[in-house]
Amino acid sequence: MRRPLASDWMHLQSLILFVQVDVNHASEIDAIFDSISYDKGASVIRMLQSYLGAERFQKALASYIKKYAYSNAKTEDLWTVLEEETGEPVKDLMTTWTKQQGYPVIYAKLNGQDLELEQAQFLSDGSSGPGMWIVPMTACCGSYDLNKKFLLKGKTDTMHVKDFAATQSGQNFWIKLNIDQTGFYRVKYDDELAAGLENAIKAKKLSLMDMIGIVEDSYALSVACKQTLTSLLRLLNAYRHESDYTILSHVTSVCLSVNKISTDANPDLSSDIKKLLIKLLLLAAKRVGWDPKDGESHLDVMLRSLLLIALVKLGHEETINEGIRRFHIFLEDRKTPLLPPDNRKAAYLAVMRTASTSNRAGYDVLLKIYKETSEAQEKSRILSSCPDKDIVVEALNLMLTDEVRNQDAFYVLGGISLEGREAAWAWLK
Numbered sequence: 001m002r003r004p005l006a007s008d009w010m011h012l013q014s015l016i017l018f019v020q021v022d023v024n025h026a027s028e029i030d031a032i033f034d035s036i037s038y039d040k041g042a043s044v045i046r047m048l049q050s051y052l053g054a055e056r057f058q059k060a061l062a063s064y065i066k067k068y069a070y071s072n073a074k075t076e077d078l079w080t081v082l083e084e085e086t087g088e089p090v091k092d093l094m095t096t097w098t099k100q101q102g103y104p105v106i107y108a109k110l111n112g113q114d115l116e117l118e119q120a121q122f123l124s125d126g127s128s129g130p131g132m133w134i135v136p137m138t139a140c141c142g143s144y145d146l147n148k149k150f151l152l153k154g155k156t157d158t159m160h161v162k163d164f165a166a167t168q169s170g171q172n173f174w175i176k177l178n179i180d181q182t183g184f185y186r187v188k189y190d191d192e193l194a195a196g197l198e199n200a201i202k203a204k205k206l207s208l209m210d211m212i213g214i215v216e217d218s219y220a221l222s223v224a225c226k227q228t229l230t231s232l233l234r235l236l237n238a239y240r241h242e243s244d245y246t247i248l249s250h251v252t253s254v255c256l257s258v259n260k261i262s263t264d265a266n267p268d269l270s271s272d273i274k275k276l277l278i279k280l281l282l283l284a285a286k287r288v289g290w291d292p293k294d295g296e297s298h299l300d301v302m303l304r305s306l307l308l309i310a311l312v313k314l315g316h317e318e319t320i321n322e323g324i325r326r327f328h329i330f331l332e333d334r335k336t337p338l339l340p341p342d343n344r345k346a347a348y349l350a351v352m353r354t355a356s357t358s359n360r361a362g363y364d365v366l367l368k369i370y371k372e373t374s375e376a377q378e379k380s381r382i383l384s385s386c387p388d389k390d391i392v393v394e395a396l397n398l399m400l401t402d403e404v405r406n407q408d409a410f411y412v413l414g415g416i417s418l419e420g421r422e423a424a425w426a427w428l429k
Contacts, residue, residue: 043184044097050182051136051149052086060085093134093151097184104133105186105226106152108177110193115139115159115175117152122186126225138179142172144207147179174200181213188221194231201238212250215239219254223261232258233276240280245299245306248284252310255281259314263418278316281307290322292340301342308346312353323350324362331365348382356388363391371403381415384424392420396427 049057064073064081075098079091105122108115117137121129135152141161150159161175174196177187189197197214200206206214218235221227232254239251255277263270285307288300311319327347330339339347351362363386370383384395399409416424 040184041098044094047097047136047182047184048082048090048094050138050180052082052088052090056086057082089134089151093136096133100131100133102129102131103184103186104131104135105188105221106135106137106177107188107190108175108193109190110161110175113161115161116156117159118156119152119185120155122220122224124220124224133185135185136183137177138183139175139177140179141175143205144179172199174205176200176206176210176214178213180207180209186217186220188217188226191231194235198235198238201235202241208244208246211239211242211244211247215251215254219257222258229258229262233273236280237276240283243284243287243303245303248281248303249306252281252306256310256313260418274314278311278314281310281314282316285311285319290326290343291338292342305342305346308343309349312346312349315353319346320350320353323347324354327351327362345382349385352382352386352391355386355391357390360391363394367398381411384412384415384420385417387417387419389420389423392416392423393427396424 052060060082063085064078067081068077076091079094082088083090102121102123104119107118107120109118110116119133119135121131123129132155133152137150137152138147139150139159140147148159148163150157175193176197177189178185197206201211201214215235218227218232222229222232236251236255236258239247242248242251259270259274259277262273284303288296288304288307290304290308292301292304308319308323312323323346326336326339326343327350329336330344330347348366351366355361355363363383366382383398384392386392386395395412398404399412404412413424
């Protein structure tokens with residue numbers, strides 16, 4: 001669900017993201033529908049299935065297929081059958097999702113024993129559009145066994161926590177809306193609810209999908225200026241003891257994005273923010289280390305590479321120095337166990353972080369390796385990752401030669417370092 005949510009919060013993109021569109025001629029289909037439209041459609045159907053329940057949804061869908069077998073049917077026919085079979089207002093509900101662009105953000109605020117909810121259209125520039133949805137809401141309180149489903153039909157509504165929760169206080173109290181991220185919406189929690197979720201994350205009380213969903217929502221809200229960066233950093237800190245690859249892949253992605261944004265927005269604070277992000281990832285990185293372990297899972301192998309690369313990109317000196325050390329050993333012995341293939345990208349990036357026009361030995365060696373190997377994609381990306389602007393331009397000029405295959409040229413552009421972006425833009429112009 002991450003991709004359609006990310007794509008459908010932009011002003012320009014959301015203008016075309018109607019799931020249901022009238023087609024007057026077959027030639028219009030390719031222009032109207034794309035992978036984002038299909039992803040959004042699938043996500044909305046998943047939300048409906050979750051709200052109705054898998055068994056009820058399947059039985060109703062079977063009735064629809066049987067009723068319209070060997071005949072034509074319209075979208076409204078599907079909603080009608082689902083409504084008749086389940087007794088839920090499916091047609092009104094789905095119309096708000098299929099004939100309307102974008103999606104909502106749900107603001108959740110705890111007021112005594114009441115959970116106050118308010119919806120608004122979510123847009124990346126921080127504004128609120130006129131959209132209004134019938135939102136299938138799910139919520140759990142302190143445990144997935146204590147859960148509730150309901151429809152948010154208007155702009156605001158209130159849910160009584162005591163209706164499905166035994167306790168409303170203490171560190172074990174938390175409320176998670178959008179259980180397992182089955183709903184196509186973001187959630188913005190007030191400070192009290194956010195603190196409860198941070199405790200639940202630390203105590204590993206949440207499902208994998210919810211662990212991912214919370215950090216993705218928080219990042220999106222911060223980018224849209226609907227939440228402070230401080231709140232996002234505090235949430236990220238709750239993941240410090242996490243060891244799951246899937247969760248940490250999302251956390252790492254958010255950390256690198258935060259680093260990029262903070263470097264652009266407030267260079268004076270970027271150094272301190274980098275230190276916080278490094279501290280967040282370092283515990284998991286030390287657990288997996290540089291060296292493979294007997295019997296470790298393939299996810300740990302992937303996690304090691306993920307974390308080492310992230311720490312190098314964040315400028316962690318210890319990781320960079322160790323990567324350079326292992327790289328020099330690798331140059332003497334290409335079969336050394338100290339730098340297995342899964343770790344080489346981190347070492348290559350570490351070398352490039354210290355390369356410059358006055359110290360270009362690392363760049364020249366990597367360029368030699370690039371020319372010798374048939375696996376050129378990652379090498380192309382690495383060559384332009386140097387912070388030295390002159391080296392970046394040299395790597396870009398390499399794209400115009402026979403050394404870089406045409407199909408690999410975009411990898412060079414994709415690997416531009418934060419420091420080299422202005423030089424790359426000037427070169428491109």
